Amino acid sequence: MKIRRLALLVAATLGVGSATGFAATLNVGSWHVWTGSQTLTKATCTLTGAATATDTYVDESRTGANDTAKTMAVQPNTAARQWTFIRFDLSSCSIPTSGGADTATLKLDVKTTPTVSRTLTVTPVLTTWAGATIDWAPAQALTYGATTTTFATGTTNGATLSLPVTIDVDALIKSATANYGWRISDGGTTVTGDTTVFNSTEATSAAARPQLVINYEK
Amino acid sequence: MNLLSKTLGVVLAVAVTFAGCAAAATLAFGSTALSAGNATATSCGVSSLAATRTVDNAGSVARVDVGSIPLACSGETLSVTLVGSAGASLGSGTGVIGGCVATCSVSIAASVTNFGVAVSAANVLSLSFAAVGA
Secondary structure: HHHHHHHOOOHHHHHHHHHHHHHHHHHOOOEEEEEEEEEEEEEEEEOOOOOEEEEEEEEEEOOOOOOOOOEEEEOOOOOEEEEEEEEEEEEHHHHOOOOEEEEEEEEEEEEEEOOOOOOOEEEEEEOOOOOOOHHHHHHHHOOEEOEEEEOOOOOOOOEEEEEEOOHHHHHHHHHHHOOOOEEEEEOOOOOOOOOOEEEOOOOOOHHHHEEEEEEEEE | HHHHHHHHHHHHHHHHHHHHHHHHHHHEEEHHHHHHHHHHOOOOOOOOOOOOEOOOOOEEEEEEEEEOHHHOOOOOOOEEEOOHHOOOEEEEEEEEOOOOOOOOOOOOOOOOOOEOOOOOOHHOOOEEEEEEEE
């Protein structure tokens, strides 16, 4: 009798022990867990020159295209406003739509600054324009996006200004939609000596031409 | 009496043995190794994930988006870690897997609690993912 009782006790103990262990196993198995990683490749693409860039400016006071000019102007004067347009062809960078810009910087060389530093506005252009034909009237018919950035011209002739355009370029990479570049304008008050003149893609010095520097990942 | 003592000794030994097994299972669940092992076998169907991220104009990570997540993962939690050089964590964020149609997705916006406020995208060399759910 004693032996039978002890055997039952052992069996019960085994049962409890098994149940405890099994319950723990079930608890582990009832959760989904997955871990993984994604490696990113970093690179830089620099765009400059007529092969990848198109730029011009429009002048409210006269008709005619300015795409072959060596400089581009921006000024706020009533009835004589001047806007600069610039775009780059990103296709030569071969960035996949799954990639993105870490930073994108538009570099403009200021040939002649205003007398007093001005605040200029960079606005994305959402509809097409051609450097060979655009002037003031067609520029009014374009569609523009939200302001990308504003920047100060400074008063140092020959300075290179670096304008952050990361959001726009990142979006262009991801969407792979057509790229119509940016408009640069001055919405400030008219004063004497308020014109900013940038070197264009046609500038004699290659170093003075506009650049778009894209640090990207893919 | 001797028999009883011996038997109780056996019972205790058995009990301790199984307690040890249970404890081992509990410890293993909490360990990284078993979590990873079980993940492969019992995940919600994820074989790999790829994220895209948006940035602000200064180049800081603004949002991380992860798509093409299997429907079976709906409602589970996805943790994304931005990893820099030498495997250093630059910031982590979590989001609930949702937005399910054919597949599911997660968008994690940068904030004080997700990724921190200014992680430079240029410093992010890889992303680590962990999908966890019941």
